[in-house]
Amino acid sequence: MSAVHSSSSHAAVAGNGAVALSIENLQAWYGESHILHNVNLSVHTGEVVTLLGRNGAGRTTTMRAIMGLTGARQGSIKIGGVETIALPTYKIAHHGVGYCPEERGIFSSLSTEENLLLPPSLSMTEKGMSVEEIYDMFPNLKERRNSQGTRLSGGEQQMLAVARILRTGARLLLLDEISEGLAPVIVQALARMITTLKSKGYTIVMVEQNFRFAAPLADRFYVMEHGQIVESFASSQLEEKMPVLNALLGV
């Protein structure tokens, strides 16, 4: 199956048209194993894009590659028009990217509040949300601000992980399986949060297992298989694409 270029579906995008993230011919390796083979995708400012795919299809790897967290990388990754393929991770972050990893990455040696305060502001101009705003959004966190990060319940840890990157002032968010293992109420809260963020103009790339969670939120979808993009379509095309998705993902 050949890689599908995303440019064909640009017409259907929400947002203001500027390209927030554009990936061309991305290849990535973990040590000797070649995981990503020519990934192409692009995301416009203000869009919510979801990467679909089976376990091991390479979605997490794509996100990690954007952050420079895989082994070797090749190709082109432009963030806000700036080429970042050769930059170290922390500089990539400074181009306004926030990454919420699959495994949450809550630090056990830090309290909830320290976890929250940890990420520095990425730039002088873009201030992230204040702690008060965060606490308004997730009252649970306020309640447990002094307990050790990993003592939080799974759901609370997930909230913390998401909240943490909102503090940095990043405008492009990479969210990997943020709904995993959460109670429905919290999943609903997350959905509301993403809608809010979108209305504030954030750009979001999500990886989701939970199709029913992702479907109503996303403007566009990419489907990955064996380290390649094999399908891409806008949410308006969702109905007609269902048979394909069924074949590819069994959803």
Next chain:
Amino acid sequence: QISGDVVKIGFITDMSSVYSDIDGPGGAEAIKMAIADMGGSINGKKIELVVADHQNKADIASSKAREWFDQQGLDMLIGGTNSGTALAMAKIAAEKKKPFFEIGAGSTRLTNEECTPYTVHYAYDTYALAHGTGSQVVKQGGKSWYFITADYAFGASLEKDTTAVVKASGGTVLGSVKHPLNASDFSSFMLQAQSSKAQIIGLANAGGDLINAVKAANEFGVTKNAKLAGLLVFINDIHSLTLKQTQGMYLTDSWYWDQNAESRAWAKRYFEKMKKEPSSLQAGDYSAAMQYLTAVKAIGTDDGDKVMAQLRKSKFNDMYAKNAYLRPDGRVVHDMMLYQVKAPADSKYPWDYLNKIETIPGEQAFTPKAESKCTLWK
């Protein structure tokens, strides 16, 4: 006949560590001076010197010696400081039937239990130190002793011999603590000595160790209630510690650069090369090489047994030794001197450090026949 057409002398000593000041490179220089004074050759056969650093390790010393004898046709070995290495080398030399001149080491085991027909124990030994310095300190009223002892052959030997002297003069020994050679911090040993409440803290160590022990004693005020007795002190140690810290100390030695015109003349030549006055060991190195070469020249061969026989027949006379001779147990008998360190005010010129108290005649200075445990001297 000269084997291999060269007279090859080996010198194995501490070139880099605690004892390198006392002997080390200076000793090697002294031996070179002796070779030069012999004209560099005997009957047209060249004299060669090889030098190695044993790092105070018996294993290095003995493998080096063995290799030289086996591989390089070494004719004679001069052993430098450190009794442990000396005992090891003596065995090898005896096995290879080659003369072994030991200068720096003090242990009396070299001429007692472990005497060999090839050992020539040249400069001093712990018996002489104990009977010189040790008995002088007891005479001055130091009756109760505690030892700080270097934990190897030399320290043990010195402690043992001094203990005998102290006990014989009616003193008591309250105990001892052993420290590793080249110890870095003596404060805890000093405090142990202090808690024994002895009048005299006997330092059965030497070189850098002695220097550090004296310093630690001053730091913790140990000297307020007890007196230090350095049992083997060399001029270099006094130089490092300064007269202020050492004045009044007794020491027993075989040679002092300022003892007479002859010694001063030789010391001057040495000073030009090394920019330091020679220690008695460095003078001994020179003398030993000289006496060996003289013997070889006299009989025209470097055969080990013949040289030893010649040496036993001779009297040694040079700027170091007067009328000295080699006893069957391997001891070279010569006079020893008891000195006292001058007060800073009494020191008139550089390196003017010692006052002679008395001369101990050779016959009294070293182990008498009755006490000898050497089977070769019965």
Next chain:
Amino acid sequence: MEIFGIPLQALMSQLLLGLVNGSFYAMLSLGLAVIFGLLNVINFAHGALYMMGAFLAWIGLTYFNLNYWVMLALAPVLVGLFGIIIEKTMLRWLYKLDHVYGLLLTFGITLMVEGIFRSFYGVSGQPYSVPDALSGATDLGFMVLPNYRAWVVLASLSVCFATWFVIEKTKLGAYLRAGTENPKLVEAFGVNVPLMVTLTYGFGVALAAFAGVLAAPVIQVSPLMGSNLIIVVFAVVVIGGMGSIMGSIITGLALGVIEGLTRVFYPEASATVVFVVMAIVLMIRPAGLFGKEK
């Protein structure tokens, strides 16, 4: 006055010595722990760098007439810079490999550094005198307290606690702690982790050099002073468990004191007591007193 037949004077003095040694253990194991946390490297060279600190003090005084106080500030900086060079040119390439390679590399560095100093200065050690301001001793009646030793304990405790404070109570410390757990993620937040790693190594190593300068007047400045110490410090690390900063400090001090007491009551065992304690701790708590079983 006597306690168990030991004069109070001697007992207290030995305790002081123990405390002094303990301060060195604490500073060195602290540095090891900080470095291990972020770099995953057991820095065998720690001892050699401690020695380098002491030697720099000596060299400064002997050749450049820079006094103790100048060198106390300068030597850690110089050694820290040296550490930074090591990290940037060598250690950097090993992070992805098994921990043992870091140990082997730093072992090689140790040999080289020691060898170089040895070839210049021999092994017998150089004397370094106590700075004038701290020379002499205070007679406390029950013991003579050498002023310099008191200063050593004071200085190293202050440095240890300052380090503890920075790591446990400040934002920078939060980065360090987080970096210890998951450096990649911290970097993804925009923190310059590579720089932090470099500086951490530099700091850990500077701590060792600081200890070295403190030690210079107490013991002979010799090329081997570090390697003999570092193995004891390893034992301290195994006992403490490298889990917490405070743990390193407390374990270090405690073992110094235990050693001091052993010297009073059973001197023969004083060289081995730390290792015996290690063996006992291993049998009872394999992860160490403050360590977490991973």
Next chain:
Amino acid sequence: MTDIILETKNLTKEFRGFTAVNAVNLQVERGHIHALIGPNGAGKTTCFNLLTKFLIPTSGQILFNGRDITADAPAQIARQGIIRSFQISAVFPHLSVMENVRIGLQRTLGTSYHFWKSGKSLGQLNQRAMELLAEVDLTEFANTLTVDLPYGRKRALEIATTLGMEPELMLLDEPTQGMGHEDVDRVTALIKKVSVGRTILMVEHNMNVVSGICDKISVLQRGAMLAEGRYEEVSKNPLVMEAYMGTTTEALVGAH
């Protein structure tokens, strides 16, 4: 009365105040394929770790064939016939496929400590090893170095090795995780095939697999047992739908 091969009584595991497994009473019937499901972090892997003693239970009991094995060491448990697989693939990558299987078999020879014996003495196991490889369709790969196997084949090899131990009870942790469709189907069929005469307890997120081959299902949530029963019953349980699906409007089938 049913024949219970494995039973836990109030099995509990706390991590510094956090209860990962909370008073779980699990009963596995002999000959069943029994599935353990539940949301991430529910305590399934921890349960496995407790059963094989990779973790020490905080309290509770584990009974195997009626015998209390709570105090036994991991290797002892393995020798009694409880063999587990891991969530991430567990093979010996730099041994050949054949050698992998032989490691499982060789303990029975009783020569595993014999460092003086020739390696050739292991040759007697080759035939049995080949049989096992045949059972999982790996015959042609016998001499391949294991790293070079595709992922699904590695899982198959792992099962072959496990079979070599003649386990009475096999514990499989997400055996189909990370597999493509064909692999999932193959491994599912394989599990069904090897379950004959054995008992299998498995953790699995893939409901197609669970519904296809499992005889009984236990649902864990927050460390506690939420529901138990046959697939048809459990999948209609509103509590389970709530906890696992996040919604009560759809049946479990569509989870993947």
Next chain:
Amino acid sequence: MNMNKKIGYGILLLAALAAPFGIYPVFLMKIICFALFACAFNLLIGFTGLLSFGHAAFFGGAGYIAGYALQTLGLPTELGLIVGTAAGALIGLVMGSLAIRRQGIYFTMITLALAQMLYFVCLQMPFTGGEDGLQGVPRGHLLGFIDLGNDLTLYYIVLAIAVAGFALIVRTVNSPFGQVLKAIKENEPRAISLGYDVNRYKLLAFVLSAALSGLAGSTKTLVLGFATLTDVHWTMSGLVVLMTLVGGLGTIVGPIVGAVIIIVLENKLGDIGNWLATVTHIDWFSGLGESVTIVTGFIFIVCVLAFRRGIVGEISALLKKRASSIS
């Protein structure tokens, strides 16, 4: 064993048999002892992945015990060696059962610390002779009639001992036990789940390695006639790590190659330096002899940074590459 390997071993053995006619036998024997030591060490790191930094304890400790048995107790030579080997094994058992409680880097630090403890014990025990060491250990007669005083005779005996030790190592690696070790090294949790009590396997490997190191140490004492603190000091542990690393961790002949190189370097560095100085007219080289540790450290660094597979490892990787590019 394939044909090439057989030929290789044959040539190696022939060279060893002929060597004493060209080279100083005592020096050769020293090399052989260290080669055996390095092989024993490699048995642990190369095949179980455990890096011990305390092997000097077995090597030196056994050396002392063998020396004591031969000298003070006057045991016959063969018995002295056996006692020494047993001592190595015993020290290994005690140290091993403590050290295997921790993994990875902690294991390494623990072995280092315990070995250092033994060092201090050896320093203080009266029978070891403290800093002086045991000197003049008699070589005696093998089986009561073969005089070992002759260097050449002893050489062949030592060679035979080493070959036997080496054969045992090769056998162990390929034995059922070796197979389990490999499995543990590759995937420890999996080995546990297959019913292997991995700590006991590791311990046995540790003890075996210690016993063979003990044999090497005892033989060295016999050859050189002394046992000293050098052999129990941690630098000795470092040295054997270096030999193995240079030759190739986990390769069968690597440690031998490494031992030869390092011992030759240690002993001949001065000559090499002098030769370099005369050839290149750069005076600096003549000081090389005093800088053994510097050079050793340098090799360590280079190996870790660039040649982690060691000489033999690199060569065989190269050959493999060549072979695969041809086919």
